[in-house]
Amino acid sequence: MSQTVPRDPYEVLGVERDADDAQIKKAFRRLARTLHPDVNPDDPEAQDRFREVAEAYEILSDAERRSTFDRYGHDGLKQRGMGSNFEGFGSMSDLFGAVFGQAFGGGGGGASAGGPRAGGDLAVDAQMSLHQALTGARIELEYELIARCETCTGSGAKPGTKTKTCATCGGHGVVDQVSRTPFGDMVRRTSCETCSGRGRVPEEPCTDCHGRGLKPTTRTIEVDVPAGIADGQRIRLSGRGHQGEPGAPDGDLYVVVTVLPDARFVRDGDDLVTVVPVSASKAALGATITVDALDEPIDVDVPAGTQPGKTINLRGRGMPRIGGGRRGDLHVVVDVSIPRKLNDRQKELLRELDDSLDERQLKDADESVVSRLRRLWRKG
Numbered sequence: 001m002s003q004t005v006p007r008d009p010y011e012v013l014g015v016e017r018d019a020d021d022a023q024i025k026k027a028f029r030r031l032a033r034t035l036h037p038d039v040n041p042d043d044p045e046a047q048d049r050f051r052e053v054a055e056a057y058e059i060l061s062d063a064e065r066r067s068t069f070d071r072y073g074h075d076g077l078k079q080r081g082m083g084s085n086f087e088g089f090g091s092m093s094d095l096f097g098a099v100f101g102q103a104f105g106g107g108g109g110g111a112s113a114g115g116p117r118a119g120g121d122l123a124v125d126a127q128m129s130l131h132q133a134l135t136g137a138r139i140e141l142e143y144e145l146i147a148r149c150e151t152c153t154g155s156g157a158k159p160g161t162k163t164k165t166c167a168t169c170g171g172h173g174v175v176d177q178v179s180r181t182p183f184g185d186m187v188r189r190t191s192c193e194t195c196s197g198r199g200r201v202p203e204e205p206c207t208d209c210h211g212r213g214l215k216p217t218t219r220t221i222e223v224d225v226p227a228g229i230a231d232g233q234r235i236r237l238s239g240r241g242h243q244g245e246p247g248a249p250d251g252d253l254y255v256v257v258t259v260l261p262d263a264r265f266v267r268d269g270d271d272l273v274t275v276v277p278v279s280a281s282k283a284a285l286g287a288t289i290t291v292d293a294l295d296e297p298i299d300v301d302v303p304a305g306t307q308p309g310k311t312i313n314l315r316g317r318g319m320p321r322i323g324g325g326r327r328g329d330l331h332v333v334v335d336v337s338i339p340r341k342l343n344d345r346q347k348e349l350l351r352e353l354d355d356s357l358d359e360r361q362l363k364d365a366d367e368s369v370v371s372r373l374r375r376l377w378r379k380g
Contacts, residue, residue, distance in 0.1 A: 006074050009056030017070070021061065028057040029144060033216050117197055119146070119244035119251035123234075126255050128225060130262040134294050134319060136227035140220060141255065146242040147217045149209035154245070156213035157202030164203055166195035173199040196245055213245060223255050228270070228320040231259040264292060270328025272318045277337045278302055291332055293317055300332060308336040 010017050013027040035050045059065045059077070068076045124143040132139075148154035157163050165171040169192035177188045191197035196212065205211030223235060234256045241251030259267075266273040276291055286304030290297050293314075300312055311331050318328025342350070 006055070007052065009059045009069065012052055012056035013060065015060075019060075024057065024060045028053065028061075033144065117191060117245050118248040119242040121251040121254065122241045123254040123256055125258060126223065126225070127258045127260055129260055130265060130267065131294060132225070133229050133257075133259045134227060136229075137225050138222055139225060140222050142218060142220045143253070144216060144218055146214050147219065148243050149206055149213055149215050151208040152202075152206035152213060154213040154243075155202065156198075156206055156209065156211040158204040158206050161202060161204040163200040166192060166199055166201045168192055168194035169199060171199040173197040198245060198247070214243065221253075225255075225257060226322050228322040229257050229259070230267075230269075231257065233257050262294075265294060267319065270319045270321055271331060272328065273331045273333065275333045275335050276300075277335045278306070280336055280338055283307070283334065283336045291330075293330055302334060306334050306336070308334065310334045 010019070013024060013031065015023055015027050019027075031053045032050065035046060035053060059069050065077060072079070122143070122145060124141055126139055126141055128137055128139060149156075152159060155163060166173075169175050173192055173195065174189050174197065175192050177190060179186050179188070192199070195201045198213075202211050206213070209215040221237075221240065223237070225235065229235075234254045237253040237255065239250045240253035243250045264274055272294060274291065274293075276289060278287070278289060282289070282302060283306045284304065286306070287302050288299050289302055291300045291314075295317075298314065298317065300314070302312070311333050314330040314332060316327045317330035320327045339346075
């Protein structure tokens with residue numbers, strides 16, 4: 001499906017122009033599975049159609065490229081050197097590996113000098129609450145990968161049939177490509193595209209994977225996430241990524257953890273920060289309040305004369321450290337609440353209190369407003 005003018009990537013993926021990253025990713029994965037040549041063996045244009053979808057996703061999944069396209073179109077991308085990274089791929093397996101198999105750069109997807117192609121690494125997102133990050137959790141994930149065909153057990157041959165020596169590479173699994181340059185002939189050794197580096201091809205291809213031995217599939221896995229994990233950290237599961245061709249290693253699976261925000265807390269490393277409202281009278285007289293800590297409620301003593309913004313530190317009530325050790329701290333910031341509406345009796349009592357206070361009592365605070373502003377300014 002060669003075209004002089006590239007199609008609009010939004011049109012290719014079938015998404016609106018205001019689609020978010022999740023919608024774009026979902027549309028791409030749906031189309032990629034549908035258009036993969038292994039799923040369409042009788043469609044000679046499958047590779048070109050998949051390439052078009054991959055290039056559209058490459059534009060829309062990158063914030064800078066998407067912004068450039070929205071403003072200037074495909075010409076703007078070319079002028080800024082943001083063309084497709086897929087131009088140099090000559091095969092479907094190369095292209096599919098570039099899209100799905102190199103999420104963390106390396107560790108799979110390539111062909112060895114004399115053997116079958118290794119499986120590529122892949123990444124899957126996992127979301128969890130802050131409470132789950134505190135205690136650790138076992139979560140179930142579903143992800144897509146290239147796996148060995150169960151029908152032929154990865155041989156590519158129809159059950160009951162045999163394989164034979166590949167005529168293209170003579171059973172070596174590799175072919176030499178010679179190109180002439182000003183410095184002489186250059187020889188480039190690559191994996192044989194006919195047998196995918198195996199050296200043998202099926203006499204009768206498997207009807208499920210069409211002779212490749214691999215096919216797209218969906219897998220479900222349970223992952224143990226350790227207590228104390230932070231947002232953005234990843235867990236590596238060796239050998240759980242894209243499966244390699246027979247005789248080659250499988251790729252790795254990386255679980256990228258997203259710890260969802262909790263409206264009650266701000267996380268700072270292993271420490272947690274929370275804000276607790278306290279009435280002006282309790283702040284002045286002192287009181288015991290119940291703080292909703294992340295794991296369980298805890299009683300906290302508020303000293304008499306507590307000023308707005310005072311922080312009470314609770315050691316060992318924050319997040320655990322991965323691998324053990326003392327937990328972080330919970331910092332309770334006191335927010336002295338001033339009532340907006342008072343009845344007549346309350347107003348009378350406050351006037352009596354105000355008349356009874358002298359200037360020394362009003363100045364007797366832990367830290368003046370000016371001092372606090374100066375301290376915060378120096379930190380900033």
